[in-house]
Amino acid sequence: MEELLIVKYGEVVLKGNNRREFVNTLIRNIRQVLAGLGRYRVHKAQAMLYLEPEEGFDLDEAARRLGRVFGVHLFHRAKKVEKSLEAIRQDTVDYFSDDLNRSKTFKIEARRSDKQFAHRSQELNNILGRDVGQAFPHLRVDVHHPDITLYVNIRKEGVYIYRNQERGPGGLPVGTGGRATALLSGGIDSPLAAWLIARRGVAINALHFHSYPYTSERSRKKVEQLARILARYTGAFRLYVFPFTEIQEAIADYCPKEQLTILMRRMMMKSAEKLAAQNQSQALVTGESIGQVASQTMESLSVTDAAVNLPVFRPLIGMDKEEIIRYARHIGTYETSIQPHSDCCTLFVPKHPQTKPKLHHIEASEKRVDFDGLIDKALEKLEVEEVN
Numbered sequence: 001m002e003e004l005l006i007v008k009y010g011e012v013v014l015k016g017n018n019r020r021e022f023v024n025t026l027i028r029n030i031r032q033v034l035a036g037l038g039r040y041r042v043h044k045a046q047a048m049l050y051l052e053p054e055e056g057f058d059l060d061e062a063a064r065r066l067g068r069v070f071g072v073h074l075f076h077r078a079k080k081v082e083k084s085l086e087a088i089r090q091d092t093v094d095y096f097s098d099d100l101n102r103s104k105t106f107k108i109e110a111r112r113s114d115k116q117f118a119h120r121s122q123e124l125n126n127i128l129g130r131d132v133g134q135a136f137p138h139l140r141v142d143v144h145h146p147d148i149t150l151y152v153n154i155r156k157e158g159v160y161i162y163r164n165q166e167r168g169p170g171g172l173p174v175g176t177g178g179r180a181t182a183l184l185s186g187g188i189d190s191p192l193a194a195w196l197i198a199r200r201g202v203a204i205n206a207l208h209f210h211s212y213p214y215t216s217e218r219s220r221k222k223v224e225q226l227a228r229i230l231a232r233y234t235g236a237f238r239l240y241v242f243p244f245t246e247i248q249e250a251i252a253d254y255c256p257k258e259q260l261t262i263l264m265r266r267m268m269m270k271s272a273e274k275l276a277a278q279n280q281s282q283a284l285v286t287g288e289s290i291g292q293v294a295s296q297t298m299e300s301l302s303v304t305d306a307a308v309n310l311p312v313f314r315p316l317i318g319m320d321k322e323e324i325i326r327y328a329r330h331i332g333t334y335e336t337s338i339q340p341h342s343d344c345c346t347l348f349v350p351k352h353p354q355t356k357p358k359l360h361h362i363e364a365s366e367k368r369v370d371f372d373g374l375i376d377k378a379l380e381k382l383e384v385e386e387v388n
């Protein structure tokens with residue numbers, strides 16, 4: 001059967017002169033995600049991509065993977081039909097027969113964008129509705145809440161029939177929006193934060209702070225697993241694993257206990273910024289949201305921000321934990337995130353962390369240790385993993 005996949009890329013259309021680049025990037029990303037599933041041709045027409053399989057292409061798996069490509073808004077599998085009323089009538093009854101047998105009510109939604117075609121949309125709805133009704137006498141028409149809607153699209157480039165459309169993740173193709181470094185813990189929040197920024201077309205590098213031996217090899221594996229889930233959406237990216245132990249120990253040994261958390265947050269930011277300078281990142285991304293914990297009060301967030309010059313993107317800043325959890329489930333990271341692990345942030349944590357740190361106090365404490373030197377030393381031991 002001559003089935004194909006049709007992709008609608010929505011927002012990308014709005015991008016005027018850059019449109020070409022956006023679409024080409026989207027095609028490149030789709031090609032990367034569908035690699036290994038067999039050969040197919042891609043052509044573009046009127047804000048849509050047509051993926052036409054050649055022999056042996058795994059259309060089912062391709063449809064699953066397409067649902068994760070940023071920049072894909074809607075997609076569906078369809079059949080290309082000869083442009084004649086007879087062929088359309090025949091194929092509508094044949095192509096959907098399995099689905100129609102399983103349904104009780106249906107609706108036809110014909111759209112004629114090719115005005116050369118002799119039959120108008122409404123006329124097509126009537127003819128095809130009658131055909132389907134005759135071929136499947138158990139079916140009733142229901143224009144409001146049908147079990148199944150059959151779309152018949154008469155376009156210049158061809159006639160396509162399909163049923164349900166599926167929603168992609170939306171957003172913009174990764175690679176069209178610059179690059180950012182996402183601070184990735186093993187928690188629930190940061191993977192979602194990275195996902196949300198990547199969905200805006202931003203290529204990400206992930207950075208994880210590891211405090212071996214205080215944190216286990218298992219917690220690192222967990223972060224790698226989260227990174228792999230993200231990579232299904234973004235395509236391959238780099239995960240940097242930063243040895244954070246010495247910095248944390250220096251904070252614990254030389255600085256006031258109640259400042260430990262905020263100092264650690266600032267050191268993470270400074271380290272991330274140095275790394276970002278090496279890999280052309282234009283921003284940092286974290287999973288903080290106001291008031292969630294002591295280090296995420298307004299005061300703490302601004303003291304954290306003051307550690308760096310790069311913009312820090314916090315896409316979860318106004319979200320409730322419940323919302324975050326729902327969203328994390330939706331993108332598929334939640335189940336991994338809730339596996340028990342020790343995070344370096346929960347180590348050495350004081351009983352009463354400051355919730356309203358003052359920048360000058362914090363900066364004074366930082367003078368007690370050569371943190372810059374420690375960061376540079378740690379960066380030399382940075383490990384890089386290619387995630388895909």
Ligand code: ATP
Binds near residue numbers: 191285287288295
């Ligand atoms: P998450 O669920 O993302 O771990 P959280 O609610 O536990 O967030 P914090 O522990 O205060 O909050 O961390 C805030 C942010 O700092 C995280 O969202 C993440 O971006 C970054 N972060 C925390 N710990 C690490 C780490 N070990 N490695 C990299 N980034 C981290």
Ligand code: MG
Binds near residue numbers: 185187188343
């Ligand atoms: Mg955490």
